Structures are given as C-alpha cells and as structure tokens.
Amino acid sequence: MKKGCLPEHMLYSPAVFAVVDSYQIFISFDCPAIVKIIVGQSVFCDDSNGILRSETTVHKITIPMEVLDGAAEYTVCFREMIDRKPYFPVSSDERRITFEFRPIQKDKEDIKIYLISDTHNLTAEPITAGQYFGDSPDLLILNGDVPDHSGSSENFNTVFAIIDGITHGSVPVIFSRGNHDTRGLYAEKFIDFTPSFQGKTYYTFRLGPLWGIVLDCGEDKDDSHEAYAGTVCFHDFRLKETDFIRSVIENSKLEYEALGVTRRIAVCHIPFTYTDHSPFDIEKDIYSEWARLLREYIKPDVMLFGHMHASEIWRRGCEYDSKGQSADAVVAGVPEYNKDGKNRYTGAAVTLGKDEIEVIFNDSDGNIIRKEIINYL
Numbered sequence: 001m002k003k004g005c006l007p008e009h010m011l012y013s014p015a016v017f018a019v020v021d022s023y024q025i026f027i028s029f030d031c032p033a034i035v036k037i038i039v040g041q042s043v044f045c046d047d048s049n050g051i052l053r054s055e056t057t058v059h060k061i062t063i064p065m066e067v068l069d070g071a072a073e074y075t076v077c078f079r080e081m082i083d084r085k086p087y088f089p090v091s092s093d094e095r096r097i098t099f100e101f102r103p104i105q106k107d108k109e110d111i112k113i114y115l116i117s118d119t120h121n122l123t124a125e126p127i128t129a130g131q132y133f134g135d136s137p138d139l140l141i142l143n144g145d146v147p148d149h150s151g152s153s154e155n156f157n158t159v160f161a162i163i164d165g166i167t168h169g170s171v172p173v174i175f176s177r178g179n180h181d182t183r184g185l186y187a188e189k190f191i192d193f194t195p196s197f198q199g200k201t202y203y204t205f206r207l208g209p210l211w212g213i214v215l216d217c218g219e220d221k222d223d224s225h226e227a228y229a230g231t232v233c234f235h236d237f238r239l240k241e242t243d244f245i246r247s248v249i250e251n252s253k254l255e256y257e258a259l260g261v262t263r264r265i266a267v268c269h270i271p272f273t274y275t276d277h278s279p280f281d282i283e284k285d286i287y288s289e290w291a292r293l294l295r296e297y298i299k300p301d302v303m304l305f306g307h308m309h310a311s312e313i314w315r316r317g318c319e320y321d322s323k324g325q326s327a328d329a330v331v332a333g334v335p336e337y338n339k340d341g342k343n344r345y346t347g348a349a350v351t352l353g354k355d356e357i358e359v360i361f362n363d364s365d366g367n368i369i370r371k372e373i374i375n376y377l
C-alpha cells in the first residue's frame with residue numbers, strides 16, 4: 001500500500017513490529033477511533049478488558065506470527081468515534097483497508113535488513129536512504145534515537161513516518177530504544193507508542209531462520225548525572241536485564257538454538273562493549289557480563305549498534321572492543337543537518353547472506369559510502 005492511498009484519518013501505514021512470537025501492529029490516527037484487524041477468519045481488537053479503545057490516537061493490536069505469516073495480508077477496520085457517550089455512542093461507518101504482508105520465509109537465504117538509528121527527527125532523508133533495496137527490505141531495524149526525545153506524543157510520528165515510507169506496512173520491523181528516547185514527558189509512556197514484551201523494552205524475536213535479541217542500555221551517563229535531576233533508575237533496570245539475558249540462555253532450546261534458526265543477531269542502540277570516556281564510561285561490570293554472556297553462549301553472527309553517529313565496522317579485538325565483542329559490529333546511523341536545509345542521512349544495508357554478511361553504508365543523496373564484508377565465525 002503506497003502513501004496517498006490511505007483513508008482519511010489514518011496517518012501512516014501500520015508499523016508491524018516483531019516481538020518474541022507475535023507482531024505488535026501500531027496504527028496512528030488523527031482522531032479518536034476504534035480499531036480492529038482482520039486476518040483470514042480471525043478478528044483482533046485494540047481493547048482494554050473488552051472495551052474497544054478510542055481515547056488514544058495510536059492503537060496497538062497483537063497478532064500471533066503464525067497467523068499473519070500464513071495469511072500474508074491483513075485488513076485494518078476502523079470507525080471514527082464521534083461521541084462516546086455512555087449510552088448509544090456515535091461513530092462513523094466502518095472503513096477498511098488491506099495491506100499485503102511479506103514475512104521472512106523459513107528457507108530465506110539472503111535476508112536483506114535496512115538499519116536505521118539516530119535520525120534525531122530527520123524523516124525524509126532516512127526514508128530515501130532506506131529504499132536502498134528497492135521496494136522494501138525483508139526487515140527494517142530502527143535502533144534508537146529516531147525522534148530526538150520523548151517530550152511530546154507527536155514525536156513518535158517520526159517513527160511511524162519512517163516505517164511507512166520504507167515498509168508500507170508490508171514487512172516486519174524491529175525497534176530498540178535509544179538513550180534520547182528516555183528523555184521527556186512521554187518517556188514513561190514509551191511502551192504505549194512502541195513495542196515491548198511484558199512491559200519491557202528488551203526482548204527476543206524470531207523471523208523465519210533469523211533469531212535476535214534486542215537490548216536496551218537506557219541512558220548513556222550515570223543515574224546521578226545532573227542532566228537527569230534524579231528522574232531515572234537505569235542501574236536497577238540493567239541488573240534486571242542481566243537476569244533476562246540469563247533466562248534467554250536457560251531457554252536456549254526455545255530461543256537461539258531452536259529448530260530452524262540459522263542466523264542470530266544482537267541489536268542495541270548503545271555499543272555497550274565499548275568503554276567510552278567519562279561521563280559515558282558507566283556500568284563496566286554489567287556491560288562486561290552482557291558481553292560475556294553473548295560471547296560464551298548466545299554467539300550472534302553480528303552485532304548492530306547505533307549511538308556513535310558513525311558508519312563503521314568494529315571488528316572483534318579492535319580499539320573499540322573494550323569488553324570482548326562476541327562478533328563484528330555494524331555501527332550505523334549518521335544524521336547531518338545543513339543550514340541550507342539540505343540535510344543528509346547515512347544508514348546501512350545489511351544482507352545476511354549464505355556465506356557472508358555484506359554491509360553497504362549508503363546515504364540519502366544516493367551515494368554508496370563504503371562496502372564491508374563480515375565473515376561468519
């Protein structure tokens with residue numbers, strides 16, 4: 001479904017986020033609405049204990065992967081809520097729009113991923129760069145700091161606009177939270193607008209032969225830093241995340257060692273394997289443990305990082321490998337703001353091939369910045 005074909009009030013094509021074994025579909029409207037999705041004979045609703053929600057403009061509907069993968073299309077049904085009075089509420093006629101969906105097939109050999117992070121509010125430029133693979137990649141990864149902060153609910157429109165422009169609602173998206181996302185009034189409501197698992201912003205996912213883990217460092221400075229003025233407790237959050245990584249390892253047969261998994265990736269906004277200079281040199285013990293657990297047990301084929309505003313491959317043992325990387329890392333996502341208004345964005349096209357991983361750093365002006373190869377271990 002291309003932009004311009006959307007019905008009135010529906011702002012963007014749906015964002016189909018992959019979380020664990022489900023798709024969490026987020027749809028954004030410019031008015032109160034009640035929303036359902038039909039897949040085959042099944043109807044999935046955005047409800048709160050049986051109440052179809054309308055007091056939000058961003059709706060979330062969860063669908064088991066096996067259901068949507070099998071149908072390869074889904075139909076969004078919505079009615080504008082005109083007057084939700086206690087008796088005989090008034091809404092518009094139902095509108096329907098169908099989107100095709102292309103899951104990553106079990107036997108897919110070349111998985112084409114477009115990797116975006118650190119757009120910091122840029123929208124048109126990352127969409128242009130993200131069209132590297134043509135119609136759409138097999139998977140879009142948004143790796144944090146997409147809006148510049150979470151100070152307003154409208155900031156999330158950047159997330160939905162980029163997903164719309166690259167995927168048209170037709171392929172899965174992986175989302176990870178960046179440190180800028182933790183700032184502002186809506187940071188505490190983040191999971192109302194973005195995917196999560198049991199309320200957490202770290203989780204695993206499975207898409208055909210691909211398994212992945214999404215990690216979240218939270219902020220990049222200590223909780224006591226004056227910029228946060230006592231409003232965060234990420235040390236405790238990271239300790240719980242360590243327990244989560246250990247639980248993934250305990251369930252390895254259902255996770256990265258499950259039947260059919262041939263590719264593994266680790267996604268995190270902040271490259272925690274690197275110890276930056278003060279005040280960013282935090283949590284060496286915790287991050288060393290995360291690195292060890294990944295290196296000794298999970299063994300991803302590649303790590304995908306952002307945050308550094310760089311287009312680089314950090315090889316194992318390189319100068320940035322402070323804690324023992326489990327794999328070579330793609331560090332991607334460079335926004336550039338020019339005074340003449342001609343901004344530029346550089347992302348990365350990552351193809352998990354049969355024999356090697358190809359990484360193309362490309363920009364919104366149509367330039368190929370560099371091509372790199374990562375070998376499987």
Ligand SMILES: [Fe+2]
Nearest residue numbers: 145178179307
């Ligand atoms: Fe960042």
